[in-house]
Amino acid sequence: QVQLVQSGAEVKKPGSSLKVSCRTSGGTLNNYTVSWVRQAPGQGLEWMGGVIPIFDIANYAQRFQGRVTFTADEATTTVYMELNSLTPDDTAVYYCARGLTGDTTSGLSHFYYYVMDVWGEGTAVTVSS
Amino acid sequence: DIVMTQSPLSLSVTLGQPASISCRSSLSLVYSDGNTYLNWFHQRPGQSPRRLIYKVSQRDSGVPDRFSGSGSGTDFTLKISRVEADDVGIYYCMQGSHWPSITFGRGTRLEIK
Numbered sequence: 001q002v003q004l005v006q007s008g009a010e011v012k013k014p015g016s017s018l019k020v021s022c023r024t025s026g027g028t029l030n031n032y033t034v035s036w037v038r039q040a041p042g043q044g045l046e047w048m049g050g051v052i053p054i055f056d057i058a059n060y061a062q063r064f065q066g067r068v069t070f071t072a073d074e075a076t077t078t079v080y081m082e083l084n085s086l087t088p089d090d091t092a093v094y095y096c097a098r099g100l101t102g103d104t105t106s107g108l109s110h111f112y113y114y115v116m117d118v119w120g121e122g123t124a125v126t127v128s129s
Numbered sequence: 130d131i132v133m134t135q136s137p138l139s140l141s142v143t144l145g146q147p148a149s150i151s152c153r154s155s156l157s158l159v160y161s162d163g164n165t166y167l168n169w170f171h172q173r174p175g176q177s178p179r180r181l182i183y184k185v186s187q188r189d190s191g192v193p194d195r196f197s198g199s200g201s202g203t204d205f206t207l208k209i210s211r212v213e214a215d216d217v218g219i220y221y222c223m224q225g226s227h228w229p230s231i232t233f234g235r236g237t238r239l240e241i242k
Contacts, residue, residue, distance in 0.1 A: 044219075044221065044233055044236045045223075045236075061230075095177055114226075117189065119177040122177055
């Protein structure tokens with residue numbers, strides 16, 4: 001059973017940056033997309049965007065555009081989420097979730113972010129002065 | 130963005146009794162390929178969400194057949210035929226039909242009465 005393994009909890013100061021990793025426990029992410037979803041304390045789920053590791057292409061939800069960057073390593077076993085200019089409102093658990101790529105020749109792999117059939121365990125981030 | 134409205138926001142159910150959660154979208158979720166990309170997730174306290182249902186009514190592997198999804202267009206329902214203790218937590222619907230917007234409902238908290 002493939003798992004997504006995330007990096008550990010972080011405590012950050014306002015204005016600083018955060019980088020969270022998400023690694024597949026077996027094989028590569030070549031046939032998958034990976035979404036990032038966050039959950040503020042006591043709140044619901046919010047899709048931040050995703051990355052297509054085989055193409056190293058990222059897509060961002062509008063409200064995070066310009067402040068977040070998703071990347072994948074060359075081996076396509078690990079993806080990263082970097083969030084800048086942190087505020088206390090960024091205090092949340094950050095999850096990665098696996099999607100599919102579909103037919104990679106179609107140029108529509110981003111559509112398959114919605115699949116989310118496997119989730120990481122989450123990375124708790126606290127932003128506080 | 131597409132708004133997903135769940136109701137009720139909380140549900141208290143006696144063990145062995147049925148439960149039903151509604152999810153309504155602000156626009157039809159029928160995609161141009163004829164499919165409807167509506168998922169249901171369950172999140173137990175302190176755990177990651179787990180997908181239960183995809184494309185409205187397709188149960189994920191390992192999900193008991195007590196869980197069923199139905200609906201079309203803008204109105205969808207998750208039903209649990211007989212609630213068990215392990216079913217507590219929060220249930221979310223999520224739409225993936227309207228790229229670039231992937232949106233979740235606010236969640237429905239299920240507790241045992």
